[in-house]
Amino acid sequence: MITEVGKFLKYCCVLVVIAITLNACYYDKADSIYPDITTTTCDTVNITYSNQVSGIINANCNNCHASALANSIGGGINLGTYTAMKPYITNGSFLNSILHNGQAAPMPKNASKLSSCNILVIQTWINKGALNN
Ligand code: HEC
Structure with missing residues (x-):
């Protein structure tokens, strides 16, 4: 009877050790599987209008909002130059529009x-x- 209880306890110990080991493995790997994208790949140092912002607008917005297209397919909103786009920065609609926040x-x-x-x-x-800049 004593040996049966002993075997049972031993069995439990082994299970606990396995559970702890597997758990440790899971957390070790999680760091490499889910790296923090923002800090590892998005460079937000030295951001300027000419180096990054105008490029993003040209690639994603100016097929409708370029100065020559704004009135026909851009809803009258000209994002073709800094001076033309600045009012939409100031009134918040530019940021709200890319955030898809309903505003x-x-x-x-x-x-x-x-x-x-x-x-x-x-x-x-x-x-x-x-x-x-
Ligand atoms: C396929 C054409 C198209 C593209 C691409 C596009 N827009 Fe627009 N945008 C429009 C039209 C048309 C309107 C007028 C409102 C409407 O029809 O939804 C508009 C409206 C806006 C407004 C005013 C929104 C408001 O509610 O006051 C802003 C700001 C704006 N666009 C910014 C952008 C930015 C920034 C990009 C790029 C990230 C972009 N748009 C890409 C067509 C486009």
């Missing part, structure tokens, strides 16, 4: 949201004063 028409129109890195770059530029 402005979601942009880019009929397309998926900008990448989280592109949004972060634009937010960083706005937070630093949205300069024509």
